Amino acid sequence: MDKILISGGHKLKGKIHISGAKNAALAILPAAILSDGICRIENLPNISDITLMCRILADLGVDVKMVDEKAIEIDPRKMRSSVASYELMRSIRASCYLLGALLAKFNESTIYLPGGCDFGTRPIDQHLKGFTALGATHNIDGGMINVRCERLVGSNVYMDVVSVGATVNIMLAAVKAEGLTVIENAAKEPHIVDLANFLNCMGADIVGAGTDIIKIKGVKSLKGTNYSIIPDQIEAGTYLTAAVATGGEITIESVTPKHLESITAKLKEIGAELIEGNDSIHIKCSGDLKRCNVKTMPHPGFPTDMQPQITTLLSIVPGTSIVNEAVWDNRFRYIEELRRMGANISVDGRLAVIEGVENLTGAPVKATDLRAGSALVIAGLAAKGKTVISNIHHIERGYESIVEKLRSLGADICRISEEEIKSTEACSV
Numbered sequence: 314m315d316k317i318l319i320s321g322g323h324k325l326k327g328k329i330h331i332s333g334a335k336n337a338a339l340a341i342l343p344a345a346i347l348s349d350g351i352c353r354i355e356n357l358p359n360i361s362d363i364t365l366m367c368r369i370l371a372d373l374g375v376d377v378k379m380v381d382e383k384a385i386e387i388d389p390r391k392m393r394s395s396v397a398s399y400e401l402m403r404s405i406r407a408s409c410y411l412l413g414a415l416l417a418k419f420n421e422s423t424i425y426l427p428g429g430c431d432f433g434t435r436p437i438d439q440h441l442k443g444f445t446a447l448g449a450t451h452n453i454d455g456g457m458i459n460v461r462c463e464r465l466v467g468s469n470v471y472m473d474v475v476s477v478g479a480t481v482n483i484m485l486a487a488v489k490a491e492g493l494t495v496i497e498n499a500a501k502e503p504h505i506v507d508l509a510n511f512l513n514c515m516g517a518d519i520v521g522a523g524t525d526i527i528k529i530k531g532v533k534s535l536k537g538t539n540y541s542i543i544p545d546q547i548e549a550g551t552y553l554t555a556a557v558a559t560g561g562e563i564t565i566e567s568v569t570p571k572h573l574e575s576i577t578a579k580l581k582e583i584g585a586e587l588i589e590g591n592d593s594i595h596i597k598c599s600g601d602l603k604r605c606n607v608k609t610m611p612h613p614g615f616p617t618d619m620q621p622q623i624t625t626l627l628s629i630v631p632g633t634s635i636v637n638e639a640v641w642d643n644r645f646r647y648i649e650e651l652r653r654m655g656a657n658i659s660v661d662g663r664l665a666v667i668e669g670v671e672n673l674t675g676a677p678v679k680a681t682d683l684r685a686g687s688a689l690v691i692a693g694l695a696a697k698g699k700t701v702i703s704n705i706h707h708i709e710r711g712y713e714s715i716v717e718k719l720r721s722l723g724a725d726i727c728r729i730s731e732e733e734i735k736s737t738e739a740c741s742v
């Protein structure tokens with residue numbers, strides 16, 4: 314398998330385009346099976362998680378047609394109720410959205426329990442609580458979960474924890490249920506709003522997405538529509554953080570600055586200068602960087618999916634910073650890898666205490682999950698010397714053309730095979 318080789322120490326400079334949001338697309342693609350016609354979905358990111366979701370849909374009999382590099386047509390009219398293959402389901406967390414979508418379509422859904430990034434226990438009790446409230450029963454057997462009902466009837470669901478996945482799944486199940494469903498303590502992430510907008514374009518009646526209370530009045534049918542996915546705020550935040558870590562100056566285009574407020578606020582606190590346009594952010598970092606503390610929270614708090622990237626940046630900021638991971642119980646595994654590069658970070662449960670060092674130094678490291686992988690890319694860009702990152706399939710799950718985008722910003726980075734790694738200076742640009 315290929316690796317990523319980075320010769321660090323180049324300031325990022327220039328402009329890049331941000332791709333469509335992975336997590337919005339992963340909710341919208343299964344939602345499209347609820348339509349009675351064809352849905353055309355645009356601004357899809359070209360990443361392996363999306364390819365996998367499309368293969369799962371095709372495995373279920375959905376007609377999935379790539380219209381161009383970023384647009385797809387989904388025709389679910391010949392779809393049958395069946396179970397997608399274990400190999401496909403286990404590698405992608407969002408496959409659990411098929412529980413809600415298939416339940417709404419066929420009154421029954423059976424899926425293999427989902428996989429995805431491993432950063433602690435990932436229960437689905439809140440998803441099941443929602444399905445039960447709507448009148449479904451469930452059974453887990455042989456690594457599979459079956460959810461079924463006579464019919465779905467709208468209800469009140471109070472979520473005990475704020476869960477993106479459970480909010481998505483309950484929305485999908487409720488959209489064609491009889492009567493009104495009210496989700497309280499709902500997740501407010503931009504992709505929840507994007508999913509609601511998409512379903513409303515199909516004819517759903519959803520209000521309140523983006524607040525704690527989402528009200529869904531069930532409709533009899535949903536029609537095909539054309540829809541464009543929002544930009545990926547985590548991809549955007551990753552490039553902004555990389556720019557600061559290298560002391561660079563970049564502009565990211567095709568973004569929604571509002572979706573990035575908790576991230577840009579932290580980067581300003583650390584010492585970056587930012588100028589926001591309607592759909593762009595310019596970031597510059599020339600002065601001294603300042604330590605800060607970060608606590609991850611559901612939206613609009615600081616996103617857990619930016620935690621590894623900001624921790625990596627703080628590892629080269631003078632002083633002591635504390636990062637509190639309040640969403641997942643085991644999301645610091647990548648720190649072991651950062652330590653190989655000279656980072657001085659101690660971890661105690663959900664707290665990371667970071668003593669900023671002057672420099673990181675290049676080293677062979679391994680991506681342990683998607684965002685951990687992008688954090689190692691940032692570390693490699695900022696470090697002195699060469700970094701070789703293995704297990705890059707994790708990174709390719711969520712970052713479209715990351716190597717090409719960073720090269721266009723002046724980074725010395727390339728994808729390289731095991732054999733090439735052995736030859737010297739293989740990657741000078």
Ligand code: UD1
Pocket residue numbers: 336339406407434435436437438439440441474475476477478479500611617618640641642
């Ligand atoms: C989604 C994102 C993931 C992100 C996470 C939190 C997708 C495909 N993935 O994951 O990148 O890190 O949101 O922003 O969009 N929980 C329960 N019971 C449940 C469900 C969740 O206790 O039934 C807990 C989890 O253990 C976790 C917290 O709730 O501590 C948040 O999880 P959730 O928001 O559901 O994450 P995902 O939807 O899996």
